[in-house]
Each structure stands twice: as C-alpha cells, then as structure tokens.
Amino acid sequence: MGERMARELQEGVTIWDVARKAGVSITTVxxxxxxxxxxxxxxxxxxxxxxxxxxxxxxxMARGLRSSRMNAIGLVFRSLDSxxxxxxxxxDVFMKLxxxxxxxxxxxxxxxxxxxxxxxxxxxxxxxxLDGYIVFAPHLDDPVVALLEKRGIPYVTWDRDPGRPDxxxxxxxxxxxxxxxxxxxxxAAGAKSIAYVGGTDRNAWNFxxxxxxxxxxxxxxxxxxxxxxxxxDGVEGGQQVGVRILGDGLPGAVFCLTGRHASGAAQAMQExxxxxxxxxxxxxxxxxxxxxxxxxxxxxxxxxxPAAAAALVQRLCEVMEGKPEPDPVLLAARFLxxxxxxxxxxxxxxxxxx
Amino acid sequence: MGERMARELQEGVTIWDVARKAGVSITTVxxxxxxxxxxxxxxxxxxxxxxxxxxxxxxxMARGLRSSRMNAIGLVFRSLDSxxxxxxxxxDVFMKLxxxxxxxxxxxxxxxxxxxxxxxxxxxxxxxxLDGYIVFAPHLDDPVVALLEKRGIPYVTWDRDPGRPDxxxxxxxxxxxxxxxxxxxxxAAGAKSIAYVGGTDRNAWNFxxxxxxxxxxxxxxxxxxxxxxxxxDGVEGGQQVGVRILGDGLPGAVFCLTGRHASGAAQAMQExxxxxxxxxxxxxxxxxxxxxxxxxxxxxxxxxxPAAAAALVQRLCEVMEGKPEPDPVLLAARFLxxxxxxxxxxxxxxxxxx
DNA sequence: GTACGGAAGAAAAACGTTTTTGTGTAGCTG
DNA sequence: CAGCTACACAAAAACGTTTTTCTTCCGTAC
Numbered sequence: 001m002g003e004r005m006a007r008e009l010q011e012g013v014t015i016w017d018v019a020r021k022a023g024v025s026i027t028t029v030x031x032x033x034x035x036x037x038x039x040x041x042x043x044x045x046x047x048x049x050x051x052x053x054x055x056x057x058x059x060x061m062a063r064g065l066r067s068s069r070m071n072a073i074g075l076v077f078r079s080l081d082s083x084x085x086x087x088x089x090x091x092d093v094f095m096k097l098x099x100x101x102x103x104x105x106x107x108x109x110x111x112x113x114x115x116x117x118x119x120x121x122x123x124x125x126x127x128x129x130l131d132g133y134i135v136f137a138p139h140l141d142d143p144v145v146a147l148l149e150k151r152g153i154p155y156v157t158w159d160r161d162p163g164r165p166d167x168x169x170x171x172x173x174x175x176x177x178x179x180x181x182x183x184x185x186x187x188a189a190g191a192k193s194i195a196y197v198g199g200t201d202r203n204a205w206n207f208x209x210x211x212x213x214x215x216x217x218x219x220x221x222x223x224x225x226x227x228x229x230x231x232x233d234g235v236e237g238g239q240q241v242g243v244r245i246l247g248d249g250l251p252g253a254v255f256c257l258t259g260r261h262a263s264g265a266a267q268a269m270q271e272x273x274x275x276x277x278x279x280x281x282x283x284x285x286x287x288x289x290x291x292x293x294x295x296x297x298x299x300x301x302x303x304x305x306p307a308a309a310a311a312l313v314q315r316l317c318e319v320m321e322g323k324p325e326p327d328p329v330l331l332a333a334r335f336l337x338x339x340x341x342x343x344x345x346x347x348x349x350x351x352x353x354x
Numbered sequence: 355m356g357e358r359m360a361r362e363l364q365e366g367v368t369i370w371d372v373a374r375k376a377g378v379s380i381t382t383v384x385x386x387x388x389x390x391x392x393x394x395x396x397x398x399x400x401x402x403x404x405x406x407x408x409x410x411x412x413x414x415m416a417r418g419l420r421s422s423r424m425n426a427i428g429l430v431f432r433s434l435d436s437x438x439x440x441x442x443x444x445x446d447v448f449m450k451l452x453x454x455x456x457x458x459x460x461x462x463x464x465x466x467x468x469x470x471x472x473x474x475x476x477x478x479x480x481x482x483x484l485d486g487y488i489v490f491a492p493h494l495d496d497p498v499v500a501l502l503e504k505r506g507i508p509y510v511t512w513d514r515d516p517g518r519p520d521x522x523x524x525x526x527x528x529x530x531x532x533x534x535x536x537x538x539x540x541x542a543a544g545a546k547s548i549a550y551v552g553g554t555d556r557n558a559w560n561f562x563x564x565x566x567x568x569x570x571x572x573x574x575x576x577x578x579x580x581x582x583x584x585x586x587d588g589v590e591g592g593q594q595v596g597v598r599i600l601g602d603g604l605p606g607a608v609f610c611l612t613g614r615h616a617s618g619a620a621q622a623m624q625e626x627x628x629x630x631x632x633x634x635x636x637x638x639x640x641x642x643x644x645x646x647x648x649x650x651x652x653x654x655x656x657x658x659x660p661a662a663a664a665a666l667v668q669r670l671c672e673v674m675e676g677k678p679e680p681d682p683v684l685l686a687a688r689f690l691x692x693x694x695x696x697x698x699x700x701x702x703x704x705x706x707x708x
Numbered sequence: 709g710t711a712c713g714g715a716a717g718a719a720a721a722a723c724g725t726t727t728t729t730g731t732g733t734a735g736c737t738g
Numbered sequence: 739c740a741g742c743t744a745c746a747c748a749a750a751a752a753c754g755t756t757t758t759t760c761t762t763c764c765g766t767a768c
Binding site: 014015016026027030031034036037058059061062063064065066067 | 723724725726727
Binding site: 368369370380381384385388390391412413415416417418419420421 | 753
C-alpha cells in the first residue's frame, strides 16, 4: 500500500485517475470536490476519500485556464525598484510586509508572487495572468500602475498614487495626521525650531508629510527648514545632511522621514559634539533597525505591518470580487517614544545608556 | 490609433485575434513567436509585428497547461516557518535573499513565488505546479522536502538536508571551515577559552558548526562549553544565555551562531560590567542588523547574498533541465572583523565609540 | 508525365480542469 | 398511464496555448 501510494503520489494524478478509481465521471469528481452541482452526499464523500487517498490536487494551470483565475496575486515594491537594491540594509519593512502578506494570502488560499519592476525589460511570463496586484508606494505617474490599469488588472496600493486622485483602492497611514503628531510632540518636548528631511522619490508619503510640515509651520508661525536626501543614499546621505543642517545652524529638532537618514544625521551631528536629546531632538517617520539600534534609540512612527498587510489583501480581494469601492483605508501610525526625543533631562543622565 | 490600441490592450487578446489580423493560422502565430516550425522570415516578421502592435502576451496558464512548465519557482524559508513569524526584527537575510532571488529569476524570465510552510494546512493552490523550489535551511526530516521529493518536484536547498546525505543539490557555506576561521581568530586575539551558543533548530548549520567547534576543542585540548538557545527567543534568549554564561564563569570569548543571540548575550554581560572586547570577545556566525549596530559592533560571518541567490537559482535551473548532478556548491563566508574581537586594547580606548 | 521531396503553412490533438447541457430513472400528479 | 419534476450523474464544450500530423504547392529528377 505504501509502495503503491507512493507511486500514485508521483506527479500526474489527474481528475481522470480519481474518476476511474471512484467509478464515476470526472464531472462528479469536480463537483464533489468543489461543493457544486447536485451530488448525493454519499457519492461526494466517497469521491473525496478516494481523491485525498490518491493525493489528488487539481492542476492549478488547468483550473486557472478554465476559470481564468490564477489564485495568486503579485506584490511589487516600487520603492525598492527605485532604491536599486532589493535588500537594503536595515530596511526590514519590505520583508515584513512580504511575509505578512504571504501569510495573509495563504489564509485565503492564494499564492503570493514577488515581482520586480514590471515596467522595464520583458515581462515575467505570467505577471499579466495574476489575479491582482499589491503595489507598494507607487510614485507619481507610476508606469507599473499605468500598465495594470491598461490591462484591467485589479490592484491596490500602499499609499495613494499621487497622480491618480480618483483612484480609491489604497491603504495608507494618515501621513498628515502622523506628521502633526510628531511635530507637536517635538514642540511639546521643547523644540523651538524643527528641521525636516524628506526623500526624493515622488510618492505620496514624501508629498503629504512635507505638505503637512509646511502647513504646521504656517499655522505656528515657524520658518520651514526643508532638506531632501535621495532614499538610496541611506545612512551616508543622512550623515551628509546632518552636516548641512549643522552648518545652517542647530535647530531644536530634526524630523527625518526615513530611519536610515535619521540615523546618519544623528550620528554625524553627535560626532560633532551635538547631544541627543540634550541639544537636539531627533525623530523619524519610519521605524527601522537603524532607529531602534541607534544610541540613543530614535523615536519613530511605526507601521503595524500585519494590519497593513491584512488591509491590503482584504481590499484587493474585495476589488477582485468586484465589490463597490468604499473609501480608502487609513491606518493610524503608532508613535514610538524613545530616548531621542525625551525632553530636557540633565546631560549626565543621557550618557548612561539604556 | 491610441484609442484603438488601448482597447486592444484590454485583457483578452488571444492568439486567435492575432492570427485573424495577420491572416494566418494560430499555428503560424505560435511558431513565429517562439522561433519554431518552418515559417518564412517574411511571415514571421509580419506576425511578430502584428502581435506586438496588439500587445499580445501568451496566456501563461494556457501555455503552462500545454507544456507543463509554469515558468515560476517557489521559495520557502524553513527557518522562518519555525521562527513563527515571517518578519523577525533585524533578521534581514531573508528579504535580501528573496529580493536577490527575485532579481535572479527575473533574469531568466521566471517568476518567484513566496510560499509559507507547505507541510501544514491546505496547500496553496498551485504550489504543486511550480517548476521547482528553493528550500532555505531545511531541518532534519523536513516534511517540505519530503513532500517535494514525493511529488517529484525539482528543488535545491540552502544548506544540506541533514537527513539526506545522498542529496546533492544544495548550496551552502562551508560551515566547518568558517567555524574554524572564527575560533582561530578568537584564539589569536587572545581568548583562552571559547563558549559556543547554538540554536535549537535541527538543521545542518547548527549541526555542522557545533561539530566543528567540538572537533576544534578536541584538537586544541580545550574544554567545550556549549549552550543552546531557541532561535525564536531572539535577543531576549541571548540575554538569558549571557547571564548563564556569566554564572558559569567568564570565558575569553563567546561565539554565538545567530546575531540576535550574540547581541543579547553581549548586552546582558555588558550590563553586568563585562567589557567588550576588553574582558570578553564576542563573535556571531550570521551577520544581522543587531550585530552591526551593537556597541561595539560585533564581528560576524557574512553571507554574500547575491552570490548565494545566484548559485541557488542557477543550480535549480540545471536540475530542472535534468542536468547530471555535479557536486554541491560550497561558498566561502566572509569574516567581518569588527571591534568586538579586536585584541587587547586598553580599557579606556574602547569607550570612545566608533 | 509521374514520382519524389521540401517548403510553408493549416488542421487537429492534446494539456486538465470547470461549466453547461444531456440523459435516464424514480416518484408523483392528474 | 402519459406527463412532469427532481435527482444523480454523464457527456461534451470550452479555456488558450503548443505540438504533432496533414495538406498544398512547386520544382526537379526519372
């Protein structure tokens, strides 16, 4: 029996094999297994037993061909595409999201396909056959989004597409509100002036945070101090901007959107004698290993990745099922209050680590 | 034209549409596009032009059904499965590998599918239709490997499968050699005794490193001091083992396989007054954000991820093409010499960071 | 003038499902 | 007992390719 079973489990047990063994037609097998049609419970049960005993699994491609559903979705990281590397140091939000999305899709019996930049080079063979896409951080006039749109492939995005105000299937943080939380926290902690360091990717995150920063400055009558560093420059870019900021005069606080920039800026300034949080408060808009491990640890806005993944997958499934578009989903970012923005302790205390 | 093209690019332009428009049979279209059959160059060119003008892309599932090649491979992280989370803090080797593998597969016009644990729960729909698998860090008697074996699906593993000495399609570091490099480095830096902290997953990495450690101790006449911490316990587990090691008497050096354990152990011991590298050298067998960011930075063995991904994908493609099995691929781990194992500096120097 | 052979392409089979349509039997109604 | 319905299942069509086999045409050799 084991011998025989092993042979049957070899690739290639089709619906015909099951039908023959169960003494029914392939229709009956299909219906039994999918809970459709009009089959007596007895037959259904028997067929199920035979199928599972034979280790039958419906061929995904045949099924997909017929029902034009692939049961898999694609995940494309636009920000990684522009970063030029798919494994940047310390930026773990991507893997976390990929992992969480994979777990989430598995719950719905969907596969998750990792698709590098769709817009250049030849298309990966069945990128166009996937049932839907999650596009992470599309940028302005994103060609990947345009392609999906043209093909009529359902998709959702993390962060809105800045060039498509009418598109509603997105999930994101409320960046304006989060920015405000940060700025008010910094102000409450005693910062008189706050410098802002954004990235150069033309995505909603950069746009919205900067707009919120400017608006807040207007409201509170402060002079905006805005710096931009390319995302791909990472910690090094942060160090350079740290030096620039110092040259322009030490502000009360620095708000860097990316964790790597924040870490680099803080490090450069600390090396030049600035004490954090004594002389300067530092906060970042996206938590990363760098912000966590910096001495002192840097306060950060944090994404609840599993929640984000769940919301994205859920919304995508709704879109794929043709449900009417509800409003975009806005998640609240958590603010992680760490040492780098602790208001005015004495200078000695801050040295003792921990 | 633009209007019309846009409509045609809508989903659903089939080989029939192309054939009709070009005034030939579907056979001719298929042959023209795939460079097969006996078609005059003129026709071939004309068909190609029509097809690309219409934005025709062969349906991946129909093609896959016919040729029983899916043009996609699966990637499954066994160590993440056992870790219980797909986004562990600071463990970025996975995303890096996923990203590098995705880039590598794209070069070969293959898709990359992320597949969570295959061995429990219902199978993701077409996990069994994929052309091949990369299994990262299979453990002893790994059910995922068994399943693939049973189904006759080609696969390669990162690290050998400890339960299948005959299986040769794997890529790994030479763990024995690497361990030796570390131990000799620690000894050369002045460590008289070296404690070893391994994980509890039953994979080749844990087995081979520990065996190499024991062998080295025998050779050099040292008493082995072995500790085990579950991988999933992370930094916290490291802290606990740090305390245990201290209780057993301070060794000259500690070699922790995982970066998170190393960081935790170092931290716990530093908090109890141990100076690194003054009183104790610390080294880890796998670089991670934790080892990089620790103060002082912890020396580590590092994987050349792109090389690993390239080797894995390459080997998998060979296996899928039925090439005879050459020897397993052994990559050399780089040893990253950092502050935590710098031999006997004065105690004051080591405080000034950097 | 017929047979042969190669070139260029068309027709048809096959891949393994799902879904639509058919078919036969049993039970009930009028 | 003809006719209708419900039931349980089977047959066949369809999905969009690739591949195998078949046709047609034409030039050349016998």
